[in-house]
Amino acid sequence: KIVENINAQEAGMKRIREGGFAKRTAELKERIIGGTPLDDILPEAFALVREASLRTIGQRHFDVQMIAALVLHLGKVAEQKTGEGKTLSAIPALYLNAITGQGVHLVTVNDYLARRDAGWMGPIFHALGLKTSAMISEQSFLYDPQYEDKNATDWRLMHLKPISRREAYQADITYGINSEYGFDYLRDNMVSDISQVVQREYHFAVVDEVDSVLIDEARTPHIISAPDMEATHAYYDYAKLVEKLNHETDFVIDEKLRTAHLSDHGILKVEKILGIGNIYEKDFETVHHIEAALKARVLFQREKDYIVKDGQVIIVDEFTGRLLHGRRFSEGIHQAIEAKEGVAIQQESKTLATVSLQNYFRMYQKLAGMTGTAATEAEEFHKIYNLDVVVIPTHRAMVRKDFADSVYKTPRAKYAAIATDIADCHKRGQPVLVGTTSIDKNEIISDLLTRKGIPHQVLNAKNHIQEASIIAEAGKKGAVTVATNMAGRGVDIILGGTRHEKWEVSSEKIWEKEEKEWQRSHDEILTLGGLHVIGTERHESRRIDNQLRG
Structure with missing residues (x-):
């Protein structure tokens, strides 16, 4: 019914002249200030976006993309199959919520997508009189058609002008990676002067690849830390010690819970090697080092959990397969892995501030998400975030052929x-x-x-x-x-x-x-x-x- 209403307004939108889209946006803003609910102006706003998109980037929203946009506006998760155009589907919902003047956030999984989508969708929002920014690791950009980056390797990155982080958040629509939103929140809570705060209110966020961000990475803490104690060479000694332990008799592993601890036989063996009567009476540091070294040896695999590059141990995200530069395993595990691999051990640190993505995104007044694979986690989305999953029909018929698994002996x-x-x-x-x-x-x-x-x-x-x-x-x-x-x-x-x-x-x-x-x-x-x-x-x-x- 709503999509029919949107379609009915399409002919009228065709009559808008060059520069008329921004004027229509100003009129919609006035109506919102006057007390008109967003839902009442939704059909007109969505139809306006559809025409602006067609004129600026040559892409017209399909009806199913309008359905997806409606689902996002209602604060739900839209499951759209691969290739159905999630990037374009988000635009009507972002626009409608941005014209309230409170700012909206589009959350992506990596730097490239944040910049690409801001530069790609930027012309639509610019025609509608709104500002679009991109926020990545240590850099922020504003879509500006007057600016031209001569070194851009992708046409969608050509008109992204460098700006401050505060300016990025002041834009109407901000594209950014999940980790940067979290770290900016932590930094804002550590400033000594309110003028240094960069974020504004948590109004509306659309999370792309929502299953990856809100389920897989949800409990991974974002931590701001400071140097604590000097890196100790004891990690090297304990790395050599655990190599002498026998897999069969000296320790117990639970791979599912990712735990490893010494058996009674292993405790006696370690006490004999160290020449002490009771490792638990000596000091906490000894037990800490032994447990960290043991976990590093038996639970963390090179080329799977981490890689060694340029003399550094870099974590590999188990769900996305990406390198997590700057992140470190906690509780001495990272130092123990560095000792195991024979690279320089970095200084240990203490936590100054921490937040999980799960807790960060629950602060938004309205939260929505997009992915191609959400239905399998529908219960978790509802239980943790109060988000319902809506499967969006496909524009094109599914032609993929799926075959049965093949199983081999070796x-x-x-x-x-x-x-x-x-x-x-x-x-x-x-x-x-x-x-x-x-x-x-x-x-x-x-x-x-x-x-x-x-x-x-x-x-x-x-x-x-x-x-x-x-x-x-x-x-x-x-x-x-x-x-x-x-x-x-x-x-x-x-x-x-x-x-x-x-x-x-x-x-x-x-x-x-x-x-x-x-x-x-x-x-x-x-x-x-x-x-x-x-x-x-x-x-x-x-x-x-x-x-x-x-």
């Missing part, structure tokens, strides 16, 4: 079968995406393909900078991409590879030639069966399997 047989499957697809030109659960398994597949002489791209936390370009070309004929679970969040794989916009090419003649070539390649890949997706194993989270499938 990992070697499984990897051999995967390599053969990839080789068959590559031979006929069908693009392949292989999803793995860790960096080391990523590299096992890569080694097999190299030995078979199959050219391929590897995407994991080690080379995340090339993520967008690797995924963008993963749909080309003959392309083989081996990726961890970081692939696919926010970046679409287009059959035939990247499709250039007309204005990106130097002449219309060249663009027409490229467009014709792209269409031919796209159609050919469709006849070959489209993108062939292989999951090397089931992930602990069913949503991540669904994400790869989508």
